[in-house]
Amino acid sequence: MTWKQLAEKVVEGYNITPDEALRILNEDDDNVLELIQSAFHIRKHYYGKKVKLNLIINAKSGLCPEDCGYCSQSMKADTEIDSYPLVSKKIIVDGAKEAKKNKIGTYCIVMSGRKPTNRDVDTVVQAVQDIKKDVDTMKICACLGLVNDAQAKLLKEAGVDRFNHNINTSKGHHSEITTTHDYEDRIRTLETLKSAGISPCSGVICGMGETLEDIVEMAFSLKELDADSIPVNFLHPIEGTKLAGMDDLTPLKCLKILAMFRFVNPTKEIRISGGREYNLRTLQSMGLYMANSIFVGDYLTTSGQASNQDHQMIKDLGFEIEENAFETESQQFAGV
Template sequence: MSWSKLANEVLEGYVLTKEQAKEILHSKDDDILSLVNAAYEIRRHYYGKKVKLNLIINAKSGLCPEDCGYCAQSIKAKTEIDRYTLISKQTIVEGAKEAKKNKIGTYCIVMSGRKPTNNEVDTVISAVQEIKSEVEQIKICACMGLVSEEQAYKLKAAGVDRFNHNINTSANHHANITTTHDYDDRVETIENVKKAGISPCSGVICGMGETDDDIVEMAFALRELDADSIPVNFLHPVKGTKLEDLNELTPIRCLKILALFRFINPTKEIRISGGREFNLRSLQNLGLFMANSIFVGDYLTTAGQGAEEDYQLIKDLGFEIEDNPFETESQTFAETY
């Protein structure tokens, strides 16, 4: 397989077959540099050398009734984490101001739980309105669990730019990961935010015992959903969770997965997300030749590396931080919907 030739075909509009996608995962480890370079041809075409920075604020932690096997915040998890109700509006606003000072393009307000109450939605709405009036050129992403169409419209009116709700895994593997909600519940939330005119963000967690076929199905499912931003998480097993003993990923395996998502979703923002430091380790730099976005700082319940290390990583690669998160979208949401 000539990965470079396949990349050029993708740039001309070709859509890989599922068998070709699986070949990426089955490629020889010795060929990893040629695969990365081919995926970079696609990334460079749409995003140049720009890297988008994202920051999470854990606005509500723990207290979640769901049984997701990977999650330290699940009611089933026996973990020692901070547990608290929704933080104050002012704390959310101040977090956005600090994020902007640190070159963050997208500020992600994340809440644990199955779905938000109307009061919680109102608090986030009020915070977003203040952020939009006081902080220039920062994109707001909300991640609040399952939301109704009505709630989605309210969030859009407040100025929420993007809403994250991951499919996490394939429809086939979903019941092995959680039983307290269905795969279709997740898809419904994504469709609700799309109807409201909010840019959809949806991604996956790899390394949860899924098959190669499952990973291919995830990539194509997100293509079908037309998610604008795709966070690719790699399981960072946490003691006390159902998946605490799973540690099946290698750095090269992670690179192949990133290449797969770039080939299948060529125009989309691909973000290396949770588990980046734990799984990619010394090969994090190669990941950015395929992904064009990362989280900076800590994740919800696991630690990330220092922000200065990420800034240095980007600089060493000859890449540059995206100053204006709105200016290099490969395709605006308005054009699509």
């Protein structure tokens, strides 16, 4: 069966198997263009040629007690980054207003640390309430760590649309990346958010020493969790972290990973996230034939491509920025 034939089956409702997903990752580099075109058939069916833009505000930075090997904000890492407590409500709100001017559809409030205090949640709640009054068409995604039922309920009532909590890697590889929490902690948090009625956003970081089978497992785990938004990060090794010397990715491998995630999770928002510029390099635009969403601007502690370059990249592809974050949610199954 050709990739095009498989893509047509997926659009008709077929769920690909783990063996088929692994075959995507093992595809010869010479056949990547055919694979991309086939994945684009799926992407176009559900999302047309629209691209969602997401922006991060690093609302609380550094001083994290976790030992995640990829992260420069961990207290275990020997890095020089800006460390500060949660910023004021005004800074969060002003950031959202500025984001709207730059066609951002989803504004992501991110905090370092294992879990938020109730005071942290109160500040975020107040900020979100103010943002929703002024920018009601913008989606708000919070990424605050391990939240409990009561905190999740408050965030939902305030107007938080999504909550990001990545699985990061496969269950079997998790202990190689961090030991201060386990894989089940992340799954429980996602279930807590879903129970509160908040849309789950959960993704991965590829290039951390995992196998191709691990990457396939990640894609199917997110399918089982029914994550609405799936950020696919590619490791950007940072000096001073445990994974500083890791070099396991090429631009073509990244494209095959994005294609596989689209085949496995055809109806979901697939976002090219951290490490896009570092790993895809001159092939960044090719990723949008499979992903329908990107982060613009800077990431948490690494720099991103200038926003005007992202806008130009989208325009050059003949794609369109989706300014209303809620616009396609009701249309995505209509084949627009």
